[in-house]
Amino acid sequence: xxxxxxxxxxxxxxxxxxxxxxxxxxxxxxxxxxxxxxxxxxxxxxxxxxxxxxxxxxxxxxxxxxxxxxxxxxxxxxxxxxxxxxxxxxxxxxxxxxxxxxxxxxxxxxxxxxxxxxxxxxxxxxxxxxxxxxxxxxxxxxxxxxxxxxxxxxxxxxxxxxxxxxxxxxxxxxxxxxxxxxxxxxxxxxxxxxxxxxxxxxxxxxxxxxxxxxxxxxxxxxxxxxxxxxxxxxxxxxxxxxxxxxxxxxxxxxxxxxxxxxxxxxxxxxxxxxxxxxxxxxxxxxxxxxxxxxxxxxxxxxxxxxxxxxxxxxxxxxxxxxxxxxxxxxxxxxxxxxxxxxxxxxxxxxxxxxxxxxxxxxxxxxxxxxxxxxxxxxxxxxxxxxxxxxxxxxxxxxxxxxxxxxxxxxxxxxxxxxxxxx
Amino acid sequence: xxxxxxxxxxxxxxxxxxxxxxxxxxxxxxxxxxxxxxxxxxxxxxxxxxxxxxxxxxxxxxxxxxxxxxxxxxxxxxxxxxxxxxxxxxxxxxxxxxxxxxxxxxxxxxx
Numbered sequence: 001x002x003x004x005x006x007x008x009x010x011x012x013x014x015x016x017x018x019x020x021x022x023x024x025x026x027x028x029x030x031x032x033x034x035x036x037x038x039x040x041x042x043x044x045x046x047x048x049x050x051x052x053x054x055x056x057x058x059x060x061x062x063x064x065x066x067x068x069x070x071x072x073x074x075x076x077x078x079x080x081x082x083x084x085x086x087x088x089x090x091x092x093x094x095x096x097x098x099x100x101x102x103x104x105x106x107x108x109x110x111x112x113x114x115x116x117x118x119x120x121x122x123x124x125x126x127x128x129x130x131x132x133x134x135x136x137x138x139x140x141x142x143x144x145x146x147x148x149x150x151x152x153x154x155x156x157x158x159x160x161x162x163x164x165x166x167x168x169x170x171x172x173x174x175x176x177x178x179x180x181x182x183x184x185x186x187x188x189x190x191x192x193x194x195x196x197x198x199x200x201x202x203x204x205x206x207x208x209x210x211x212x213x214x215x216x217x218x219x220x221x222x223x224x225x226x227x228x229x230x231x232x233x234x235x236x237x238x239x240x241x242x243x244x245x246x247x248x249x250x251x252x253x254x255x256x257x258x259x260x261x262x263x264x265x266x267x268x269x270x271x272x273x274x275x276x277x278x279x280x281x282x283x284x285x286x287x288x289x290x291x292x293x294x295x296x297x298x299x300x301x302x303x304x305x306x307x308x309x310x311x312x313x314x315x316x317x318x319x320x321x322x323x324x325x326x327x328x329x330x331x332x333x334x335x336x337x338x339x340x341x342x343x344x345x346x347x348x349x350x351x352x353x354x355x356x357x358x359x360x361x362x363x364x365x366x367x368x369x370x371x372x373x374x375x376x377x378x379x380x381x382x383x384x385x386x387x388x389x390x391x392x393x394x395x396x397x398x399x400x401x402x403x404x405x406x407x408x409x410x411x412x413x414x415x416x417x418x419x420x421x422x
Numbered sequence: 423x424x425x426x427x428x429x430x431x432x433x434x435x436x437x438x439x440x441x442x443x444x445x446x447x448x449x450x451x452x453x454x455x456x457x458x459x460x461x462x463x464x465x466x467x468x469x470x471x472x473x474x475x476x477x478x479x480x481x482x483x484x485x486x487x488x489x490x491x492x493x494x495x496x497x498x499x500x501x502x503x504x505x506x507x508x509x510x511x512x513x514x515x516x517x518x519x520x521x522x523x524x525x526x527x528x529x530x531x532x533x
Contacts, residue, residue: 063513195505
């Protein structure tokens with residue numbers, strides 16, 4: 001009998017054989033309590049065998065919400081009636097993914113009651129995913145979550161749930177209060193998070209330093225990253241201790257020669273840094289984390305435009321604001337206003353399903369900066385020009401609303417003061 | 423796939439209840455679709471539905487939400503030109519409910 005049951009999912013069983021953790025093993029365990037999971041697994045096996053995806057998307061919203069539920073229903077529900085609907089609910093996670101056990105237990109209880117009992121900590125956006133609710137249970141789950149102070153996350157062409165690193169809660173590298181800022185932006189723009197009104201998704205990820213534990217630069221439209229503008233703090237006593245413990249060669253091999261701008265030196269067992277050439281990459285600080293520390297005049301760098309392939313290929317975010325203080329409420333408000341200006345300009349001229357990075361690529365950085373009222377800055381240049389004989393492209397004629405890109409007029413380029421970083 | 427019948431006329435719908443053929447649409451069908459969505463149609467609701475249909479007639483595409491908000495604000499007054507107002511009328515979202523009642527095709531894209 002048991003053997004017969006196993007043979008129902010021969011391809012899935014293969015996934016149990018490796019030395020690594022297996023979702024099949026976990027879900028089979030869970031299926032003893034949740035019969036719909038057995039059918040969902042059966043459907044997955046069918047998918048593997050026929051190379052067909054059986055999940056179809058639809059729209060399912062809680063009252064007053066324009067997103068947050070990823071609704072999936074099956075196109076083979078006659079075969080697997082219990083797994084006919086298998087919706088995912090996104091839940092806004094606490095800043096820095098810090099929970100107490102009571103909160104986790106509560107989530108587990110709600111998930112057990114209203115879904116297939118699968119929780120994902122955390123999805124790609126950063127939020128908590130609760131998988132396997134059907135149409136009715138999605139509503140009851142939403143109600144119970146909200147009664148207990150949780151809220152539904154973002155989906156669709158909206159502001160997505162924010163995510164940040166653990167920041168000052170646990171980490172000495174953090175250059176600003178990532179947790180507070182995340183909460184502040186979430187609270188300020190909660191309507192834009194729940195009710196889509198942008199051309200496409202807009203993601204914030206907030207990292208306390210350039211180590212970027214929130215993966216902000218690859219995975220968000222607007223990364224906010226901690227940095228500093230004075231000197232790296234050097235504790236020569238600890239430097240001496242570090243050299244004594246690890247040897248001078250270790251420091252040369254792992255710190256000095258690995259500095260990307262070669263601005264750090266070891267002189268008579270003392271570290272000397274040419275801070276004007278430092279790019280704040282964090283490498284030396286990570287290796288000698290007791291001897292070195294970020295500077296005292298801390299703030300953030302704001303970047304823009306990271307995304308996966310869509311209209312253009314994958315992009316990483318690039319610098320929009322090289323340095324900005326991020327300590328007081330006024331600083332936070334300034335950021336909020338900047339975001340509002342970006343949304344207004346991009347919302348006005350962006351195409352359907354066009355990420356802000358693609359929008360900048362289409363209209364040109366010059367036009368974009370004009371539109372949001374930010375002065376061009378050399379630090380916005382992604383990489384130096386490769387051909388010194390071609391001059392910068394003018395952006396006096398804004399190319400918005402789908403106008404074709406005009407080739408730059410090389411002859412007219414001698415106008416003073418018009419050169420801009422594009 | 424489904425269908426419903428009103429006054430002897432049969433309306434084809436897709437699996438989510440959207441009209442398959444938007445030429446079938448009439449006020450009676452809209453009332454029926456609204457009932458299925460638990461929306462009670464008032465004049466304010468009709469204003470948005472009519473606007474959606476006008477837009478669709480002209481551009482053959484459902485408007486982006488930002489454009490709908492702006493059009494509502496322009497046509498019906500600035501106090502109505504915001505997302506909150508639309509969600510008060512259509513609690514599960516204008517894209518889902520208002521489009522369905524207006525007989526427009528199901529909104530596409532990543533949800």
